[in-house]
Amino acid sequence: MTAVSDTFYTLRPGRISYRAGLALQEELLAPPGPATDLMLLLEHDPVITLGRAARDSHLLSSVEVLAQQGIDLCHAARGGDMTYHGPGQLVGYPLFNLDRRGRDLHLFLRNIEQALIDALQCFDVDAGRCAGRTGIWVGAQKLASIGLGVRRWWSWHGFALNIDIDLGGFNHIVPCGLTGVQMTSLAQLLPQAPTLAEVETAVITSFASTFNLEYAGSYERKLSTPA
Known part of the structure; x- marks a missing residue:
């Protein structure tokens, strides 16, 4: 029998702002x-996030232009x-010990990366790694990005997998600081994109297998973070 410490739960708050997602991780x-x-699975409102290695030159549009298009701008640890x-x-934040x-x-x-691959x-997408570059790739196109943080040896932040997202949002930046990289999505790669729920199920199953964990269902906790 799998020990209690070898289980993981999911928390799925739906579509929330990036700032609310950060606050939720902080609270947890x-x-x-x-x-x-625990793994958070969710969608975000339109936002560009700047990791610790972000360069000003990689932001190709002004804050004013982004605001006009309803895109927020946030720094991320x-x-x-x-x-x-x-x-x-699909954004996933694994809060793993x-x-x-x-x-x-x-x-x-x-x-x-292996769990996402x-x-x-499950959707007949032959994805893989790209030598020297983090994330998930299909050929020369990037399908998922990964950026992690660690706090008291708990992981936070995580991955973003493009299902049926408006890829035009990436035109405002140099994605992941990789000049010339082309982003893609399951909607572009497949005749019909799977639903968010279908991808969530596949991700949960693969994470359980890759990390040798038993999936224990939804995480029950009263949270104060607003959506």
Whole structure:
């Protein structure tokens, strides 16, 4: 039988702002922190996020132009450069205990990549890695971005997988600081994009397998974070 410590739960708040997503992670990670591994699965309102490695030159539109198009701009305490989030993109924030995983952030990141690669196989998408570059790729096109943070050896931030997102949002930035990179989505790669719920199910299954965890269902906790 799988031990209680080898389970994980999901929390799915729906579509929320990026700032609300940050506040939610902060609340969940506040001492003493989650009792078990937990993954948030959600969508964000349109936003460009700037990771710790972001360069000003990688933002191609002014704040005024972004505001006119309803796109927020936020700094994030995660690794990586700039990325775009919006409706039609599955965002996952695994709040996982790295202390009992040998504090190996590199291995943890590689396992997230593997979990996403395995999940995409459910939709006959032949995705993989690109040498020297983080994320999930289909050929030369990038399908998912990953940027992590660590707090008291709990992971936060996570991945963004493009399902049926308006890819035009990426035109405002140099995605992930990679000049010339072309973003793609499942809607572009498949005759019909799977639903968000279908992708969530595939991701949950693949994370359980990759991390050798038992999925225990929805996380029950009274939260004060507004949507």
